[in-house]
Amino acid sequence: MKFKQIVTTVLISAVTAAAAIFVYGKYFEGRQPGIFQNGSNDIPVNYARYMPGTETKSNAAPPSDFVTSARVAVPGVVHIKTKINPRQVTNGLQRQRSILQDLFGDEFFGDEFNGGGGGRRYYIPGQMASGSGVLISDDGYIVTNNHVIADADEITVSLSNENKTFKAKLVGTDPSTDLAVIKIPARNMPYLLYGNSDNVEIGQWVLAVGYPLNLDATVTAGIVSAKSRSIGINKSGGKINNSIESFIQTDAAVNQGNSGGALVNTAGELIGINSAIASPTGSYAGYSYAIPVNLVKKVVNDLMKYGSVQRAYLGVKYASPAAIASMSDDQLREIGVRRDVNGVQITEVMDNSSAASAGLRQGDVITKINGVGINGSSQMSEQVARYKPGDKISLTYLRDDKEFTANNITLKNLQGTTDVVRITNLDKLGADLSDLSKDEAASIGVKGGIKVNDINTGILKKQTSMVPGFVILKAGNTPVTSVNALSAVLEKEKNVQLVGFYPQRGGNIYYYNINTGGKGAEDL
Structure with missing residues (x-):
């Protein structure tokens, strides 16, 4: 009896072990991918390797190295050095008037005495700084960040081989996008070709090229972490939301000095201008941000043609996600805004604006511009910024949960016209x-x-x-x-x-x- 119990126990253990081996082999061995993943009907598993009906794919596959793209991009990225001369300013404070001034009048006394010159004078010392820029034409036009050349009295440009240095002239600036164009007196320059930032995808490989920390030309690699990112470095402070932030976010290492440099794809095409980093210390801490090249192209063309950006405005105010989150339900109802809507919710329509002409009203939610989906204000700002006054667009919006489309809306400038705006x-x-x-x-x-x-x-x-x-x-x-x-x-x-x-x-x-x-x- 005891022997039978032992045999039975051994048999049960053997069966259990066999079942365990079967289950492990069934569910824990490397699984063969099916055609689709995560319940999706359109995203193949291992998309870079698998394409139905073919054995090859694809542009999504990472390159074996970045030698070719770096070789293309580095010569077209320049080192910019700036100098701000010492200057004299006054504190502006009016001094107390004297009895003599009351008797004889201010015209008898100089500025130092009567305070009309603006008060006590003092000097601000000179400064020197450096950054990067990207050649965009063979005759020496360069795009960089506005903050790289801001207030500079002298701008010097060096090529990547450091054998040639030029004095640069400022063509124009656009603080709203933090872009500027400068020009050097040169020919046959190795400029970069524009890519298409609309085709940039999250997860794709990119390279950042520039002159960080006053070093020579430096290349770093990373992936696109996010698109249409707003980080709040441009503050409009005015009556209309007019700062433009719709960055390409990457994890390519970028430091001080990279500003104005190139973000390129693996073909060496320019897809963005590196502009900012997210860091508590001022040095690289994981993410960097680039202005998408499709916006850069428009700004650059305007600066070269007009000297200033011909910016179109819809003429709407809207609630930011942070503002919506901080408001009570009663406050949201008062301005016609809801929490559960994707798009840009209008809180006010400006008089004589493009939006007013299109019939938009408070509470409407803009969801598309020219068929391009709009999930937030940063996307909308970028899309509108690609056009100039006089251009026509279509707007898709929600009103009372019903979708409407307004076609052939003529965009206007801030003055409510389509005239060319000159610098005043x-x-x-x-x-x-x-x-x-x-x-x-x-x-x-x-x-x-x-x-x-x-x-x-x-x-x-x-x-x-x-x-x-x-x-x-x-x-x-x-x-x-x-x-x-x-x-x-x-x-x-x-x-x-x-x-x-x-x-x-x-x-x-x-x-x-x-x-x-x-x-x-x-x-x-």
């Missing part, structure tokens, strides 16, 4: 300005004025110590209560004194002398 002296200030509302004016005790929301590259930064928050009350002897009024004065007078105050600092009056014929962002 107001533009040269390099500032984001807005009219004080009646409530704002009343709260600070003035009849009206112009608020300086932000100061970027331009005359105000280069010639004064003005900071955001300043309220302009007069331009010369003319009171100004609107941006248009200030623009009119600047077009008539080259030397102008801007008079105003900082509400947060008290009642001190500040005077800032500017010369619109001097060097600004577009006059290097």
